Amino acid sequence: MARAFFLFIFIGTLLFSFRAESVSLSEYQVKAAFLYNFAKFVEWPAEALPEGQPFVIGILGQDPFGSLIDEAVAGKTVHDRPIAVKRYPKVEEVAGANILFISDSEGPNVSHILKRLDRAPILTVSDLGRFADEGGMVQLLVDQNRVRFAINVAAVEQAGLKPSSQLLKLARIVGNPT
Template identity: 35%
Template structure:
């Protein structure tokens, strides 16, 4: 019974992601909300190491950038793996280790190098809309192309961090770097 429930959740979430990603679908008017929702869905379909899960009391989704405040705050009443989601706006890199997921927006580009050093080989999912993010060592880059949102995945960095993204999500990726 659990498999059916999980499969339905997976299909529903992938359908929502697919709606945002399929050719012919224009980007939703509020791209910030869509990027926050994608970040949540990436977390939902990522497998963390057991040691990291044992440390957690709630999922912490962190983000940089004031422009995303309302979009990420809306995730605070959601759950991941039957645990509540806490949303944290970061202003500096020093607090990033408390996060399970970090979204860094293009306006915070100058923090990218320090962020990637701070999370290197740690089970912290990194997502961004910064051009070239996955090539610089980020895990998932959200890309706007032809007025649609797509994403690229850096499998090598995910694996070094002990994270695994669902194969169903990888099928939707524009590009998977191995």
């Protein structure tokens, strides 16, 4: 029942128009909600979710969310774990993240970042242009004033992650699933 409720909320988020100006707060409020919902609709291997540890949403580079991401996940759980938000200045410091949002400030380093995280069970997400086409897992896009997303299924599967069929139905698929 709870899963159906979150699916309803997730689909509702996609169907209703969210005005998303270039760097408006509302855009990043919506993107924060997407990160939370991705956690609900992706399955991680058991070794990526150690017993007693929180589910970690990480931000790599300059944080475009500010407190919005913290507010979006405050008091919430995913996969029976509390959610923690961590900020990482460098990819070398990323440890224990389950989802990693790669900010625009890391654009020049994205190839290095993706190579460093290759096959790690970390869902990489960014709003950088062509992110999913270039090997990232999930790209957040603003299209006709709505936040949408593309999924590189091959990259997700290579990391040992399993996106739900509901999530895939809502995404623009990039790359060839295995």
